Amino acid sequence: METKGAGRSLAWLLATWGVTRLVLLLFVFKVWIFPGGLDVTSDVSVIYRGWYEVLRQGTFPLDDVTWQYPPAAALPVLAPAALPFLSYEHAFFILAFLADALVLWLLVRPGLRSGRSLRGAWVWLAGVPLLGPTVYARYDVMVTAVAVAALLAGVRHPRVMGALTAFGALLKVWPALLLVGCFRRRAWASAAVTGAGLAAAFAVSMPGAFAFLTFQRDRGTEVESLGALVFHVARHFGWSGQVLLNYGSIEFLGPHVDQVSTAALALTGAAFGWLLLWRLRVARRTPTVLADAAFTAVLLFTVTSRVISPQYLVWLVGVAAVCLTYRASRMGAPALMVVVASFVTVLEFPLGFGHVVASDRYGVLLMVVRNGLLALAALTAGRRLWRATVTPVAATPLPAEPAHPHQTPVSP
Template structure:
């Protein structure tokens, strides 16, 4: 990955577009943040205030340029995630498949993970889930910190088993998030400016809705693609309707996850891991934006699932790996084809998003069955036990005649 980053200017690697985000955009934001303010009037700033801390961190590394320090910190975070997954995999009842998936899966995205801060975000989610066995408070605190960097790590708390430990984790997350947000409000100007920019986002060309609109161009749809809000988005008739439908599907996915949680009765040690991956997949496929770096999140959560022998998500992890490989083919290698909505670009995105949609449906289905199966089986067994153990009462005299009849 480092070798690819060093040859970032090659045509097949995106003509320098992958690394440009760090040394141009992130470094620009670093300059604004270092003066005590968030980039309030920058339409590209669409991240919670915790992202500011991640972008300021490279400035604390001495004797390195901002770009070098950013990559060094990303590599250190990658090493931390690998070490934690490997340690978790050595425990009784666990497996090293999680560490193997992370180590072998991340390079499928080429050098992209080293030039985005999603590895750091994923680290919060991974550490939060793996801390659950030792401390529910640590689990909640890490999830809250991750949510302040990019909102999705809050999803890891969705699958915690009902009861006092879960309430403790959620309460710790709420307190940690509130206190940390208060620190940002006191220390920086405009910490919530990202909310205004998020509301204006449209349909990115790599999203599920974007794939549908790209295919529609071959059927006569008059829309086109345009760079705005930091991504290539589709503009034209019905785009707003597609964006609204995506938001509605995200709300429906959240409601479905709540129904699962209410109806779930059986938890294994892997259930919180499986639920986190399922939730992240559902929110990814219904998003208006499915950037290739989103695959880093899914790889991290899939790796956590594979540390447990009780996981139901092994086939889902295989689909995530395949989708990750296709993401790297689409960006940066064939991104021009995707942007211009050629048949090659459309088929690439259709395959990638089809794999993600299949993984999301399969993930939730397997999670749902696993958390209901034991209850149903136990009910059948208890009914059989009661029938066998029920004492036989002597029959009334009149009943013998009716039985013969």
């Protein structure tokens, strides 16, 4: 009976995934026009396509400060060449769709095992379409597929996890956080060897592999970040700064932006310090600790970032989904907050981005709700992780031994 119920649940899962992803494809292929007036696919047709033309010459785009990615990011940008019968944009969308399908498959497999759950697959199913067509118009879904594969491999195959984590970090840095909850030396050694080898290969074969490290020095505070709320409110009280396209995103530039950006970096440092303290204090390594710690770390570093672009939510949805493949995971509430934040994210980009840029009441409300949900999710995840692995479990008192029928109890 249980097998029959699981089969029905899986059938509904796959059918719903197919319908929602077909809708996403219709939007990015522009069969249907997504509301809001912003073309979210322009990053692919203009920016990625421009990088593609440079990268295929054997060098990184050294003259473009919007290239702010590690060297392996060249691979998803060049990947549409594998489908030469399609235009660059259409090939990219198909590859993003396939990465989405891969994540679902990776989540369904463990979800059908004893003691595991399909809740993770449902989180991925719901979270991705709530973000809208932006998911298929950025390469983050491909990075997330690598990260999900790494986390799921971690328990049984630590060397595979280490190699995939290093590869993911060279795609977009953040997957390095997956190792926060890993206590297997083989995983760390594999990550170090793979990362060093790939970095050396890129450095030798393509000039400018690590130029991205200096391209973000003069960034401001992006309008969707947590710190940007300071300036959204300050604009209503005469703040004299500007909102400009800078380094590929819409940022606040002007008085006190440097201080807010520095504060964001300080918060990131504090988050790193808390995670280090957690590792030193861990007393119980539960079966879910690898995924739960990774989710907490990605949440903390996302919330404290100077940039919280819509595609960042793809990372969070993917890692949250891995957590919920475990029935015992305590990350249910933070995962739900991330899914709700995904819906608020599509309301602010692309649907309400003009309101956000203008810092009007509706735009500020969207940013308060979205970033508030992410901050609350991070705090909740951190608290639950700490309580599950560090806080001592209260000892259950043993029942008093009954007195012998002919024995007189001794008074205290």
